[in-house]
Amino acid sequence: MESFEAPTTIVDDIDVLKPDPQTYRPTELPEREDELSELHMALRPVTMGGTPHNCLIYGPTGQGKTVGVELKTAQLENWAEENDVDLTTVHVRCKGCDSSYHVLRQLVKDIREVRRGPGEDKPMGYQRKTLVEMVLEELEKIGGTIILVLDEVDAIGDDDYVLYELSRAEFEHAKLSLIGITNDLQFRSNLDADVRSTLGEREIHFSPYTAGDLQNILARRTVEALNETYFDGDEEVYQNLDSDVLTNEVIPLTAALSAQDTGDARQAIRLLRYACDLALEEEADQIVEEHVRSAKSRIETQATKQGIVSETIQRKVALIAVANAASEDETPAGTTDLYRRYCRICNQIDLEKNSQNTFREKLNDLAHSNILVKNRHGRGRGKGMTNTYDLSINLDLAIEGLEE
Numbered sequence: 001m002e003s004f005e006a007p008t009t010i011v012d013d014i015d016v017l018k019p020d021p022q023t024y025r026p027t028e029l030p031e032r033e034d035e036l037s038e039l040h041m042a043l044r045p046v047t048m049g050g051t052p053h054n055c056l057i058y059g060p061t062g063q064g065k066t067v068g069v070e071l072k073t074a075q076l077e078n079w080a081e082e083n084d085v086d087l088t089t090v091h092v093r094c095k096g097c098d099s100s101y102h103v104l105r106q107l108v109k110d111i112r113e114v115r116r117g118p119g120e121d122k123p124m125g126y127q128r129k130t131l132v133e134m135v136l137e138e139l140e141k142i143g144g145t146i147i148l149v150l151d152e153v154d155a156i157g158d159d160d161y162v163l164y165e166l167s168r169a170e171f172e173h174a175k176l177s178l179i180g181i182t183n184d185l186q187f188r189s190n191l192d193a194d195v196r197s198t199l200g201e202r203e204i205h206f207s208p209y210t211a212g213d214l215q216n217i218l219a220r221r222t223v224e225a226l227n228e229t230y231f232d233g234d235e236e237v238y239q240n241l242d243s244d245v246l247t248n249e250v251i252p253l254t255a256a257l258s259a260q261d262t263g264d265a266r267q268a269i270r271l272l273r274y275a276c277d278l279a280l281e282e283e284a285d286q287i288v289e290e291h292v293r294s295a296k297s298r299i300e301t302q303a304t305k306q307g308i309v310s311e312t313i314q315r316k317v318a319l320i321a322v323a324n325a326a327s328e329d330e331t332p333a334g335t336t337d338l339y340r341r342y343c344r345i346c347n348q349i350d351l352e353k354n355s356q357n358t359f360r361e362k363l364n365d366l367a368h369s370n371i372l373v374k375n376r377h378g379r380g381r382g383k384g385m386t387n388t389y390d391l392s393i394n395l396d397l398a399i400e401g402l403e404e
């Protein structure tokens, strides 16, 4: 059995390489200076006794939207405390709430907790109109200026009732400003025109990080997370990074691999963390390029397996048919051959058979998810075209995914 007592020459504080905001939250985001300065402007009326503007913040996943809004509102709260201004911010995570009704229940709970401390339950069995009244009543009790952050607000889908009601609410003793955050561009354009113009009074777009941004983000994290790693110069940028436990290629490679995909900082941090874990596992005294490449391929393998696990039963059986052909070295295979194998498998496991056309659709879906590759060939002069399919992933991986 392996011992847990691994030497920790590489790592100082491993939790810094966790992208989870509960574990580690950066204290500055220089790559988001422009976006945060727009947010600063939108919130600034508070400092003049006014109501801050509503904002809609949007941009792809892992771009520092949540952490940026948290930093900015915390800064404003500090200012308010020092200057005796009555300001409250409430952060609500809408993820998992699939309708306005669920968001309203969450809101009642979260706002009550701001007033009375943790331990409130979500109200049960009320109509949504009553829930709106409860929310407004709670906000009125808090009073002063209230900034309500609705993070991952796209969870409500098409049902923007809660936004409609909140954006036109009026109070006697409170001023309310809403900050909606979303990574779903479609959500923004699908919003009801009224809601969009009120909520999107100020719109702030977080565009994807470049490889250079990601290098700096990773460099700052590694200085805190790893031993023998520091900035050799005033500026905390990758070019000034000096490390004995990380070779020069590691950060540029991790950043480049993540920038290629989506420029997602969360993904970049996760990749570096995985590479670090692999180095620790080997008891290596340095993280090297190979650790990053191998981490990337393991993460992809896990994602592919997860993709197979979450496929529907008919698509899984279609995949078994292709895997079966591949195991007999009969791939790429045509639809007719695969359909024959599919029917045999359906008989064996007592599953209702789809028609050949529907089966072909399942194959195409799998090709769309990059689990299969599809090719079109001519059958010969004047005989039309035929499609063939093959696994685009390794056979063992397909079998592992199917077994799970």
Ligand SMILES: Nc1ncnc2c1ncn2[C@@H]1O[C@H](COP(=O)(O)OP(=O)(O)OP(=O)(O)O)[C@@H](O)[C@H]1O
Pocket: 018, 019, 020, 021, 024, 025, 026, 028, 029, 030, 031, 032, 059, 060, 061, 062, 063, 064, 065, 066, 067, 068, 152, 182, 183, 217, 265, 266, 269
């Ligand atoms: N400029 C940055 N500097 C340091 N860390 C950052 C920066 N931007 C993002 N991060 C880190 O990347 C991770 C993802 O950031 P965040 O949760 O704010 O993304 P998001 O834009 O809200 O994504 P989602 O749309 O998925 O909610 C967090 O761990 C955060 O600390």
Ligand SMILES: [Mg+2]
Pocket: 065, 066, 067, 151, 152
């Ligand atoms: Mg977020």
